[in-house]
Amino acid sequence: MTATPIPDIKGSxxxxxxxxxxxxIAVLAFALITVGLDHVISTSSALGLALGLALAAGLKARDLVRRLLAxxxxxxxxxxxxPFTVPGQPWFDLGxxxxxxxxRDLALMILFKANAVVLALITLVGTLDPVVLGQALGRLGVPDKLTHLLLMTARQIHLVHAEFVRLRQAMRAxxxxxxxxxxTWRVYGWLMGMLLVRSLAxxxxxxxxxxxxxxxxxLYRLDTPRWRTGDTLGALGLALLLGALVWLDQS
Incomplete structure (x- = not known):
């Protein structure tokens, strides 16, 4: 019996x-600017922008919620x-x-920033095939060793997962x-040890x-990327939106 592959998030x-x-590049710029925001209004706007990107990418709410639970x-x-550890003007008392x-404002900003960055990552990078992502990083000048490591890791994750499922089935049998x-702890220790040994083999x-x-x-890159007019328009539109976030934060 083969292992069930881990489902990927798909968009359109x-x-x-x-x-x-x-x-x-867009997700890196979005993350850097969002992390540097200093007000609740601007950080909530960044979260709204990330939600808008997710909706525009056609992502299902169920997939997003499952990835945001942790x-x-x-x-x-x-x-x-x-709210109870940061000094400042009292909000309410609890005993x-x-x-x-x-x-409260700091907690909200952290909440908005974290969700905005993760949503942007899921939307812009999480919908990319690992091979395509590795090739894109190579085209952007990321060292070959790092891109090779990413590609090899993406390839081996499914194999290690399949080996883990086979070992678990043997334990149930x-x-x-x-x-x-x-x-139980000894058995789990043997399971992890056998998983490492078989993964190495x-x-x-x-x-x-x-x-x-x-x-x-x-590894030689065989992809032939083409920069289209839509990509230029997308870059300009994102630059305007990020500029608006910076202006809103400073106003």
């Missing part, structure tokens, strides 16, 4: 059709603690604890039931196969 529309190099758990802790308006005892076989095909330490 005008944004997804843009050049991968533009999307990588982030929102951490953000919940920030929202509950920062002997006093929440400040400055802590032997009637293993996890409990809170030392035997698989990597060595892949390396031997690559050498048989003439691999000499470099």
């Amino acid at each position: 529309g005008w944004i997804v059709a843009r050049d991968p190099r533009l999307r990588v 982030l929102e758990g951490f953000m919940l802790i920030v929202l509950l603690t920062l 002997s604890l006093s929440a400040s308006r400055a802590g 032997r009637a293993f039931v996890p409990r809170t005892d030392w035997h 698989r990597a060595e076989r892949v390396m031997d196969a690559m050498r048989c095909r003439g691999f000499h330490g470099r």
Whole structure:
């Protein structure tokens, strides 16, 4: 039985059709500007812009929520603690604890910034195939070793996951039931050890196969990207929107 692949997030529309190099540069510029914003209004506007990009890319709300769950758990802790730890004008009292308006505003800004950056990453980069992303990074001047590492990692993740599923199925076939005892922890330790050993053996076989095909330490890019008029318009539009965010933050 084969392992079920991890589902990828898919998009459609005008944004997804843009050049991968533009999307990588756009998400970097968006993240840098969003992180540097200093007011709740501008950070909330950045979140609105990220949501607009996600909607324009045709992403499903279910996929976005599933990928944001881990982030929102951490953000919940920030929202509950920062108002009580940052000094400033009192907002409300909870027993002997006093929440400040400055802590509330800081927590909201962190919440908006984090969600905006993650949404932009999901929309602009998360919808790219790993191979296309690696090629785009190579075209932008990222060192070959880093792009090779990305491409190899994207290739091996599915293989390691499939090996993990096979080992788990073997454990179930032997009637293993996890409990809170030392035997369960030992079994999980053996599982991780066997996964590492088999992953190493698989990597060595892949390396031997690559050498048989003439691999000499470099992967050649065979893509032929073309910069279109839509890419230029997209770059100009994003530059205007980011400039508007900076102006709103400083006004």
